[in-house]
Structure formats: structure tokens, C-alpha cells
Amino acid sequence: MNEKVITVGIADDHSLFREGIRLIVDDFDNIELTLEAENGQDLLTKLQNNTPDVILLDLEMPKMDGVETLKRLKEDCNYQELKIIILTMHKEERMIAYLMELGANGYLMKDAEPAEFEEAIRTVYEEDHYFNESVSHAMLKSLKDKSNKTPTLRNNYQLTSREMEVLELIAKGLTTTEIGKKLFLSTRTIEGHRKNLIGKLGARNTATLIIKAVKEGLISLDF
Template identity: 25%
Template sequence: MTAPIRVLVCDDQALIRTGFATIIGAQPDLAVVGECGNGREAVDLAGRLRPDVVVMDVRMPVLDGIAATRLLAGVGAAHPVKVLVVTTFNLDEYVYEALRAGASGFLLKDAPPAQLLHGIRTIAGGAALLAPEVTRQLVGRYAARIRPAEGTPNDVGLTRRELEVLRLIADGLSNGEIAARLVISQETVKTYVSRILTKLDLRDRVQAVVYAYRTGLVT
């Protein structure tokens, strides 16, 4: 049997934390290895418990979720952990910064339990999770305040089609939706996504979205 996915839940609101832990712990393929109420505790516990995924709130005392995510999943992290940020609509700026810090995805706190479970499994499996229905609102609303990065996607040799796919990723479309929009197969979309990530030296789709906004490819 495959070992269950080890999950650490971090949220300063006890009711939400307990609710998440109850939902996650009821799944045979998931195991809650710890709970905590601030980012500092999350970093400390992750070092001892080695979870596969940390479900992370953003606004917390002592150490917020952004700083904790940077320590857990950012460049130079001693033992990188995948982080799933859970947030609300009024935290646009914080979510953008969390994604830059290394989070593998985000969900809204009022998402159905099935989406939370899907999100944990998705990022544990090495993929990124973007909630398509909120990506443009969540990242795009903050895009006007993002300092543009130097260079453009064309500087690293993306083809016209790859640029088109990158724009659609940044719009929050799934591989299936991109395939339908461009009238190509999902396998072809996966190939384009892989090439884009390789050429831009990005880890996943979340970083691709951030990159697209920072370079002005999407406005």
C-alpha cells in the first residue's frame, strides 16, 4: 500500500484548523501529522514531522504565512515542503506574495471540502494548483502594483504558440480548457506547458502565472 500523504495544518483560527484537520484526517490516503496556529510553529513542526504538504493560512501572529512559506518552500529551504495557501478574496496582495514565496497553489477558505482534498493530493503529486475561477481576480487585481521584471518571455525564445499558452495559463485556464480554446489535444498542451516551464526555468504553473504578470505579458 502507498503511504498516506502527510499533512500539517496551520491556521490561527481554531475552528477552521480543526475543521480542516477533521476533513483531511477522514481520508484513507491522507494523514494529519500536526496542527499549529502560527507560521513559526509551522516551520518548527515541519522540520520535525516532515509533512508532504502544509495547508497554510496567510494572516497569523508571530510569523505570517508568507514568511513561513518562504522558509518552507522558497529558494534555499533546507527541506522543501509543498505549501497550499488557503485564503479569502480580501487577501489578494498576500496571496500574490505567498505564490512568489514558493507556494504550490491556493484555494479559498470557503471552497468545498472536495476541493481542499483535491488540492492537497494535486500538489503532493508534484503539480501546481490554481483555482481557475479566481486566478485572474486574485492575481490580476494586484498585477498593476507588481514591479515589472526585467526582460520579456520572448527574451528566452518562447514561440508564438507557447506565448499564447502562457497567456491562457495566466488567465487560469486548465489544460482541458486550453486544449478546447486552441483546438489541440490535452497531451499537446502538456507538452507546451513543459516547454514553457523549462525555457523560463520555472517550477510550476503558479510560478508561470506570476511570471506572466510580472513581465507584462498579461495586464
């Protein structure tokens, strides 16, 4: 059986950067760049006829920047399954946390190595989120620093002990397969728990699930 080809789109106002990404992606097995846009407006227009699995979205663009584009996409029911990786040259902690809360699935520095681009695309497609070590630290540290919220009792969300186990392992960065092996459960069962957690906490995706769990005091993370 042929492996599924992951389709990718990029929105960036610099044509040379887009061409560089195309050359990089061409070297990845079963990943194909199928859409290029020069700003957010251009992306929204082209998505009507071509919706890739993953979008690489630049933050700073004319006409419509990455923040506004992300908001529009996450508010549109037609793009609920679209995975969005933010591209930027800035690693500002509050901005990272803000974008993840808006529903971004990952955050990647534009000067990252090709191998990290490939890892980010595959991980976002397969696991719904991608946090590298530095971004995870920045995002979760920002959440802890700015949140004075009293932790919510776990029972308020009616999470089972198994769901709490899965939630804590997701927050530690384990993949669905790794969690399944650790808990001696099938990947389908773990995926079911993940979807239940997203529903119970009212999260947009796995990334916002982790954010909300930290904010609500359901899990704690030490650096």
C-alpha cells in the same frame, strides 16, 4: 498498485479549526493529515522531523505569521518541493498577488467547502498550483492594474513556439493531462516543457511562472 497517499500539514493557531480540518481530511481518499502546528515557529520546528507534501498555512498567527513563514520556507533549499496553500478569511487582491509572488502554490478561503479543500490539495500536489476562479481573477487583475512595465520581447527568453503554447494553456488553467491531450503530447513531455519554462523565466513554481509571464507581457489575460 496502491495510489500514493498525499500527506498534509496545517499551521493555524486555533485548535478547533485544526481539528475541523483533521475531520474533513479524514474523509478524503489517500490524503492524510500528518502534522499540526500552532504558529510558524512551531511549524518550522516540526518540519525538521516530518515534511508533508502539502502545507495549509494560516496567514494570521502569533509568534510567526503566514507571510514570514512562507518567506522562510521558500528561502530554505530543504523545502523547495513543499507545496504551500495559504488559508485566510481575506480576499484582498494585492495580498493575493504578493503571496503568489513569494512562492505560495495556492490561496484558499477558510470557509471553503470540504470539496474545494480536497480539490486544492490534490491539484497543488499534482499540478504545482491551485487557483480557483475568484482568486485567479483577483490575482491577475491586481497584476494588470499595478504593472506599467513595457512588455518584453518573447525572444529575450528564447521560448520555443511549443513552450509558448504550453505557457498559454497553463495560464488558462488546463492541467498537465489536459494540455497533453490538446497538443497530442505525453504528460512527461508537457511536464518537461513546464520545468523548462520555470527555469527560463526564473520562476519559483508554476504559480509564479504565470505571474511573471503576465508581468513580462509574454501572455495577456482578459477578464
